Amino acid sequence: MIVDTSTLSCPLPIMDHDTVQLAHGSGGSLSASLIEKLFLPRFDNAMLNQLEDQAVMELPACRLAFSTDSFVVDPIFFPGGDIGDLAINGTANDVCMSGAVPLYVSAAFIIEEGFAMESLHRILLSMEQAGKQAGVTVVTGDTKVVNKGSCDKIFITTTGLGSVPDGVMISAGGIQPGDKIILSGTIADHGMAVMTSRENLSFQTRIQSDTAALNGLVEKMIKTTTEIHAMRDPTRGGLATTLNEFASTSNVGIKLIEGNIPISPDVKGACEILGIDPLNVANEGKLVAAVPPDKVDAVLDAMRKHPLGRQAAIIGEAVTDHKGMVAGETLLGVSRIVDMPVGEQLPRIC
Amino acid sequence: MCLAVPGKVIEIFEEAGLKMGRIDYAGTVNNACLEYVPEIQVGQYTVVHAGFALSVINEEEAVKSYEAWEELIETASQSGDGRYDDQLQTIRDLKENVEDDD
Amino acid sequence: MKYLDEYRDPTLAVKILEEIKNHVTQPWVIMEICGGQTHAIVRNGIDQVLQGKIELVHGPGCPVCVTPLETIDRAIDIAGRPEVIFCSFGDMLRVPGSAKDLFMVKSEGGDVRIVYSPLEAVRLARENPDREVVFFAVGFETTAPGNAMAVMQADKEGLNNFSEIVSHVLVPPAMKALLSSPDNRVQGYLAAGHVCSIMGYKEYEPIARQYKVPIVPTGFEPVDILEGLLMVVKQLEEDRHQVENQYVRVVRREGNKAARDIIQKVFKVTDRKWRGIGLLPASGLGICETYAAFDAEKKFSVDAIHVTEPDNCISGLVLQGLKKPVDCPAFGRECKPEHPLGATMVSSEGACAAYHKYHRN
Numbered sequence A: 001m002i003v004d005t006s007t008l009s010c011p012l013p014i015m016d017h018d019t020v021q022l023a024h025g026s027g028g029s030l031s032a033s034l035i036e037k038l039f040l041p042r043f044d045n046a047m048l049n050q051l052e053d054q055a056v057m058e059l060p061a062c063r064l065a066f067s068t069d070s071f072v073v074d075p076i077f078f079p080g081g082d083i084g085d086l087a088i089n090g091t092a093n094d095v096c097m098s099g100a101v102p103l104y105v106s107a108a109f110i111i112e113e114g115f116a117m118e119s120l121h122r123i124l125l126s127m128e129q130a131g132k133q134a135g136v137t138v139v140t141g142d143t144k145v146v147n148k149g150s151c152d153k154i155f156i157t158t159t160g161l162g163s164v165p166d167g168v169m170i171s172a173g174g175i176q177p178g179d180k181i182i183l184s185g186t187i188a189d190h191g192m193a194v195m196t197s198r199e200n201l202s203f204q205t206r207i208q209s210d211t212a213a214l215n216g217l218v219e220k221m222i223k224t225t226t227e228i229h230a231m232r233d234p235t236r237g238g239l240a241t242t243l244n245e246f247a248s249t250s251n252v253g254i255k256l257i258e259g260n261i262p263i264s265p266d267v268k269g270a271c272e273i274l275g276i277d278p279l280n281v282a283n284e285g286k287l288v289a290a291v292p293p294d295k296v297d298a299v300l301d302a303m304r305k306h307p308l309g310r311q312a313a314i315i316g317e318a319v320t321d322h323k324g325m326v327a328g329e330t331l332l333g334v335s336r337i338v339d340m341p342v343g344e345q346l347p348r349i350c
Numbered sequence B: 001m002c003l004a005v006p007g008k009v010i011e012i013f014e015e016a017g018l019k020m021g022r023i024d025y026a027g028t029v030n031n032a033c034l035e036y037v038p039e040i041q042v043g044q045y046t047v048v049h050a051g052f053a054l055s056v057i058n059e060e061e062a063v064k065s066y067e068a069w070e071e072l073i074e075t076a077s078q079s080g081d082g083r084y085d086d087q088l089q090t091i092r093d094l095k096e097n098v099e100d101d102d
Numbered sequence C: 001m002k003y004l005d006e007y008r009d010p011t012l013a014v015k016i017l018e019e020i021k022n023h024v025t026q027p028w029v030i031m032e033i034c035g036g037q038t039h040a041i042v043r044n045g046i047d048q049v050l051q052g053k054i055e056l057v058h059g060p061g062c063p064v065c066v067t068p069l070e071t072i073d074r075a076i077d078i079a080g081r082p083e084v085i086f087c088s089f090g091d092m093l094r095v096p097g098s099a100k101d102l103f104m105v106k107s108e109g110g111d112v113r114i115v116y117s118p119l120e121a122v123r124l125a126r127e128n129p130d131r132e133v134v135f136f137a138v139g140f141e142t143t144a145p146g147n148a149m150a151v152m153q154a155d156k157e158g159l160n161n162f163s164e165i166v167s168h169v170l171v172p173p174a175m176k177a178l179l180s181s182p183d184n185r186v187q188g189y190l191a192a193g194h195v196c197s198i199m200g201y202k203e204y205e206p207i208a209r210q211y212k213v214p215i216v217p218t219g220f221e222p223v224d225i226l227e228g229l230l231m232v233v234k235q236l237e238e239d240r241h242q243v244e245n246q247y248v249r250v251v252r253r254e255g256n257k258a259a260r261d262i263i264q265k266v267f268k269v270t271d272r273k274w275r276g277i278g279l280l281p282a283s284g285l286g287i288c289e290t291y292a293a294f295d296a297e298k299k300f301s302v303d304a305i306h307v308t309e310p311d312n313c314i315s316g317l318v319l320q321g322l323k324k325p326v327d328c329p330a331f332g333r334e335c336k337p338e339h340p341l342g343a344t345m346v347s348s349e350g351a352c353a354a355y356h357k358y359h360r361n
């Protein structure tokens, strides 16, 4: 999802301070005014507006999916998104990878003293937008302000709650040999958008983060079949990590067809320059699923009708060979291991 | 050693007294120092390593390589089953592409 | 991408492979000097498809792997000082020193930054006049002109808060050392294309003559490497030993004069210790007297360093092409990318890392 928040016609409310002060997190009157002026208008809903210490809600009688994640991305604003929509989408995605419909989100903010009110407002606006897109409601939250240097600008933790439809059982461990592996679109957009926007690399690119909530797409897939054997969003560690997790959790081998993996030319170029393998780079709006062969066409079809699945492709197959490992095929027809990355991806010269 | 990537020079400028260029790698653009390739022109390709252009890509030589490939594949395709037709077309396109670019 | 994708074309690669197989009448031993080529060979399985025809042995061409432990320890010492902004290419951060790596220095509060170009380190010196900016200048002949330019530029701008730890190495002396070793089995060489883009290949001509080995400056994509191998094989089969250029789109016989001139201005040839190989005379570059003020090792006195290499690591033999990573008893057991014993397991170009990534089991 790309929300250019700078064009939204919602100016920063008049605040007493241009920057966030320690007192804004102290629980006193400054805290109250920050919540009232900046936070409530964005996440306007009955549960939050009561400003209780907790949200009390009715839930349908069903199994629940529950997930939490912290967001510390640097830079906080990057092409295609910011830490705000990332926090909403990331948690919505973690919840919906079980097949669940994400419903409620909590959000906790740790803000560094001196952080620009304007930036906070921008982040909240994009959270509001992302929440609407994903159909989730922020029902409870918390704000703390820490001393300068105790955190880097702003950290956000979101927790999400969703309901799992009857008959849906998706985990990373359910893959059967013969299952096809489907990827919903291009890889490495988010990681390369963030990396190339770091100032010391002086890049000019059109690469945009792919941050998006995938629950709409998941819903379409589940409507086609509940027989999805595994599903995950390949975030940190990239596609290679997720496929390796699939292989080891399900104790199958995965045969990867690298040529089928969609990647945009810009991203490919940036990866070449920096010597980075796109298979190891983070995505924030993509999913990988294992689907039995007789369902694969229908699922692909459904995915391709959704804006976030237009480039969906079969990128591999679960096999009985090389259990626990992912193998690709080289251009000479030799099989090669596709490993997980060891640590953070670093630009290299050799 | 020495990862170096081919890209096209789309602009030449000066920064802190050094000859610099904007290099386009299939859409992603980054700056590189052109001090060691003083003869380079906008539109030419270069290989860049650690922010420095190493040499200007020799298009004539590149075309010669394509021609050698063409020959290699032509001899292979004389079996006449058309297996390599696409391949030949790709190489011919590459050749023309280089020639057009000037 | 132009000049890249076509050199990864599967049909073409297979055709050239067939040509190689058609020409080989006896098993040849060929060394690729450069770690980048090692990586491409192992990644694409070129060594596997040529089994029984050509044995590929992997050379010492990974600057990260051959940077001596004492230099890394010295860098780690300097990087930890409060006044220092330490700049390095990403490659060096995970290389283990005796006690820690640069990542650990960073986690302890050191200001360690990854740069893509040495000129970015100069910019940092310009923007932070109250800090000492130290750049870790490693690499082969390819990287040397850029690192030399950074010194020149700092000098021109009067940035006396900029300095470099220079640990540059040169390819031909290492090649000669390997060739004159009594254990040598290598019959032909792929020379490193990007090094030759700067240095040209004139200096390889006497080596080819003296040691009777074909030498072919070669590019880095699979089609390049296969073409390079084909050229070496043809020479071997015809009993020729010349320097022939595969990487014609980039490499010229005389190399890049402008780049070589600046290397000569800023650096001087010195003896250099190669990690795992030992001291090789006239095999490295250091900062010359004129620019001594920019030599970080002179600027920052570092106490005597006692290095300890893990004794079960055979990376020295791996770097000399005498052993394969899989011959090492620690490979994949005590030594893995997440806890490497030798630099050849850390660097993305190291032979041990390449084997671990693509050829385990």
Ligand code: SF4
Binding pocket: C312, C313, C314, C315, C316, C318, C325, C328, C329, C330, C331, C332, C335, C336, C340, C341, C342, C343, C344, C345, C352
């Ligand atoms: S596998 Fe590890 S211990 Fe063995 S030679 Fe390689 S780096 Fe050294």
